[in-house]
Amino acid sequence: MRITFATEAAPGRPNEDFVAATPDAIVLLDGAGTPPGSESGCIHGVAWYARSLGSTLLAGLAQEDKTLTEILAEAIKAVASLHDFVCDLSHPGSPSATVVMLRRTADTLDFLVLADSVLVLDVIDTAEPMVICDDREAQVGAAYRMAMDALASGSPEHIAAHRAYVETLREHRNRDGGFWVAAVDPLAAEQALTGTVPADRVRAAALLSDGASRLVDRFHLATWRQVLDLLDGSGPEELIRRVRDAEHDDPDGSRWPRGKTFDDATAAYCRI
Numbered sequence: 001m002r003i004t005f006a007t008e009a010a011p012g013r014p015n016e017d018f019v020a021a022t023p024d025a026i027v028l029l030d031g032a033g034t035p036p037g038s039e040s041g042c043i044h045g046v047a048w049y050a051r052s053l054g055s056t057l058l059a060g061l062a063q064e065d066k067t068l069t070e071i072l073a074e075a076i077k078a079v080a081s082l083h084d085f086v087c088d089l090s091h092p093g094s095p096s097a098t099v100v101m102l103r104r105t106a107d108t109l110d111f112l113v114l115a116d117s118v119l120v121l122d123v124i125d126t127a128e129p130m131v132i133c134d135d136r137e138a139q140v141g142a143a144y145r146m147a148m149d150a151l152a153s154g155s156p157e158h159i160a161a162h163r164a165y166v167e168t169l170r171e172h173r174n175r176d177g178g179f180w181v182a183a184v185d186p187l188a189a190e191q192a193l194t195g196t197v198p199a200d201r202v203r204a205a206a207l208l209s210d211g212a213s214r215l216v217d218r219f220h221l222a223t224w225r226q227v228l229d230l231l232d233g234s235g236p237e238e239l240i241r242r243v244r245d246a247e248h249d250d251p252d253g254s255r256w257p258r259g260k261t262f263d264d265a266t267a268a269y270c271r272i
């Protein structure tokens with residue numbers, strides 16, 4: 001695969017997204033769980049978690065005899081063992097991450113998507129791309145976000161409402177009927193969306209954290225097809241630049257209500 005990617009933190013914050021690749025595989029994660037001012041039980045933080053899990057996954061992907069689900073379960077367990085003796089991993093705010101994994105073998109493309117990062121496959125001879133996104137968190141969250149969305153983004157009231165929203169959603173995290181993310185429980189891996197497609201049927205793949213996919217799924221300023229064409233023609237940096245332009249055009253969230261005025265944004269494009 002020929003892979004290009006870009007990642008950019010929200011202004012003034014550490015980047016809690018992670019992306020890394022080998023010639024045959026790529027992983028993209030979006031760390032979550034601890035908004036500013038919230039407790040987590042972990043002394044390392046969300047960025048550390050996303051980087052540790054992401055690099056463990058990338059190493060694990062060399063095991064071609066294992067499924068992506070198995071590799072993810074083992075990596076969740078391995079990263080938990082890196083800090084379970086110093087951190088309180090039973091804390092509901094312990095760091096978590098979304099995961100997208102893509103692996104090219106001789107004939108196939110294996111994928112895994114857990115939580116709300118997006119995988120877009122440009123399938124040969126079809127106009128509409130194949131979009132794989134796990135929207136369980138958005139479905140659970142819809143019932144709780146009204147108070148937050150009614151407030152101006154960036155105001156102290158909005159920041160407090162976002163923190164309350166995240167803390168409320170934690171009660172639904174990694175539970176049946178709720179939503180699933182990589183955190184402490186390796187069983188979350190079994191909840192991921194997975195699949196295999198013939199490699200010669202796919203022209204390209206895009207991996208996006210929700211800070212990048214918001215151009216399509218929150219701002220509605222582009223279609224998935226247009227995002228693939230943009231990545232192909234202008235590269236991942238241009239996609240992120242367009243997201244930042246839109247965020248700057250709507251600083252208080254009145255047009256597009258959202259938890260974070262700016263979010264870490266990561267985009268990767270793989271020519272298969």
Ligand SMILES: [Zn+2]
Nearest residue numbers: 042044083087
């Ligand atoms: Zn820790």
